[in-house]
Amino acid sequence: MTAPADAALPPACTCRAPWAELVAVIEGQRLRARPADTLGPASALYRAQCATCGAHYPGHWRLVPGQRRTF
Numbered sequence: 001m002t003a004p005a006d007a008a009l010p011p012a013c014t015c016r017a018p019w020a021e022l023v024a025v026i027e028g029q030r031l032r033a034r035p036a037d038t039l040g041p042a043s044a045l046y047r048a049q050c051a052t053c054g055a056h057y058p059g060h061w062r063l064v065p066g067q068r069r070t071f
Contacts, residue, residue, distance in 0.1 A: 013055040021051035022061060032064040033057075 013019050022033040024046050033048040040062030048057040 013050045013053055013057075015050060015052050019050060019057060022048045022057055023051045024048045024061070024063065031067055033061045034064055036060045036062040 019035065022035070023030045024033045024042060025031075026042060026046050030051075032051075033042075035057075036043075037060065039060050042063050043061050048061040049055060050057065
């Protein structure tokens with residue numbers, strides 16, 4: 001098996017402070033997220049991304065507690 005070409009790799013965060021602010025779009029709602037050591041329940045179904053540049057976060061993450069969700 002060979003490594004994927006550079007074009008196939010996901011783009012990295014290009015912000016001055018990489019991954020400073022993460023969001024996850026769940027049911028059309030942008031919710032704040034944070035890096036985590038283990039997978040959270042939402043991260044098994046959704047992807048987090050940088051709130052500024054939109055790059056997909058490659059690591060584990062969890063939602064920030066205390067947010068109001070309107071589903």
